[in-house]
Amino acid sequence: MNAMTNRIEGALCAWRKALGDDAVQFENDALRVYSLDTSDFSTSPVAILLPATLGEVQQVVRIAVQFLIPLYPVSTGRNWGYGTANAPKDGCAIVDLSLMSHIREFDVELGLATLEPGVTQGVLQSWLEERGLSFMVPTTGAGPRCSLLGNALERGYGLTPIADHFAAVVAIEAVLPDGTVYRSPMMDAGVSNGFKWGVGPYVDGLFSQGNIGIVTGMTVALARRPEHVEAFYFWIDSDADLEVAVNSVRGILQQEGSNVGGINLMSASRFLAMSERFPEGQADKGQILAAEVIERLARRAGAAPWMGVGAIYGSRRHVAASRKAIRSALSRVAGRVLFMSSTKARRIAALTRWIPGNRSRRLARTLETMRQGLALLEGRPNELALPLAYWKSGMPPDRDLDPARDRCGLLWYAPIVPIRAADARRFVDLVRAICAAHAFEAPITLTSVSERSFDCTLPLLFDATCAESARRADKCWRALFAEGRRAGFLPYRLHPRYAAMVTNSETPFWRTAQKIKDALDPLDLISPGRWTLPFEEQAVAITTIQKEPHHV
């Protein structure tokens, strides 16, 4: 046995003693499940660890230090399109925190929930329903089986009024690489007041898209379900009107403030990928649907070259006033604007039963999709958005969709685009050209994450079982990133396989991040490679910092 095998054997033995045999898995079948991705990226872990308490996480870390085995923590490991439970490198033990699924505290007056990593959107929804508590789950398109804490750490977002999920985090508890416990200043003082910042430097942020600890608890602010929620949909009948639509969206966000959640501008191909099957016989043979075909199919499905979706939250009077303002702001550009609440959708659905034939079936299907979309906007999770991942890789199952398990090919390209007409046009033209050159459609959605910025989510969709398609997707993502960066569009989040494309020892930002990492995790044991400089550059960064004692 060599030294490495000895260390692994020693660690496995110590972890089994600390957690129990069932909580330490190292059989090939178990390891293989954790190596699945929605791309051809895959690494080999040495073990899967399933701690159930804060104390067990501390033991996991201390044993990792003793035997020098790196750890990769995941909450539910369903970061589909941005990674999964796959560590960035071979040889890590995956710390699967899904058994830590308690809602530790809930402050009904302030709307503060203290959650463990395994609390999913679905778990929180059932918990709130059982207690008759009228709060919204911070839903995302990823569905009920995804962790709230994992999503917040990734700085994920949704469409409910608290759209920026890390912004809603007011306190963090984490195990540091030396096995000690970190708590945010207010939490550490035993105070729960909903104030995010505390006094002194703001350290919590280092845990989001970070690799300096294992987060075991988080207090998040939840939005109360208001008296009324009303979705609005609008149809932009010509691609040439994108610029006017962008200006109108910015106007609505600036005018209506927090009454309106995030607004989505969805291209025709995105609408199709979310709502229709890929045309029979054409699935992923390296060819793409021509723009005219996409437009024709979208029109047949009742969509337009660009579709807008958003929601108004508030009292009935507030909603009525915003409805009027939104209708007026969109009058110049939208061919049609439709406002819909779940009550109205239910009433119309009841009426469609009296319409005979195919038309009624089509209408019933559209209304069901709208009803599920409304549920997401009202903070009730569901799997409505997940079939998107299956567009090029077969039929989704009826429930419990899992794009990695089902070998769907998906890589998200998610850059920030300013809500300016000229920037949006420049961006859309650029990504359409790059996607076409690599034989991919460009199913773009621009989602407002503030009144200043859109995040674009562009899914590269393919069949992950086809090696050639997976290679092509990787090449296309790299081209999008490189050309996008040159044009000033940078992602807000990315798959671990691309981390080395952003970390760079030349920049003060990454030199500083590396220095913090080195100070807290000198053995590089937590998520190595997730956000660190490539190994050869770490030495450069340290030397540069040493040579620059007065560097600011």
Ligand SMILES: Cc1cc2nc3c(=O)[nH]c(=O)nc-3n(C[C@H](O)[C@H](O)[C@H](O)COP(=O)(O)OP(=O)(O)OC[C@H]3O[C@@H](n4cnc5c(N)ncnc54)[C@H](O)[C@@H]3O)c2cc1C
């Ligand atoms: C069709 C579709 C739609 C989607 N829609 C959305 C959307 O609307 N919004 C959105 O944000 N995302 C969306 N996603 C992306 C993704 O699936 C979700 O963000 C999902 O919630 C992330 O996975 P997770 O919660 O299991 O986190 P995990 O995979 O568990 O973790 C995510 C990252 O955080 C780190 N991490 C997790 N837990 C810890 C911890 N306890 N301590 C330290 N580090 C930790 C992990 O190492 C990993 O890098 C979508 C995906 C698909 C396929």
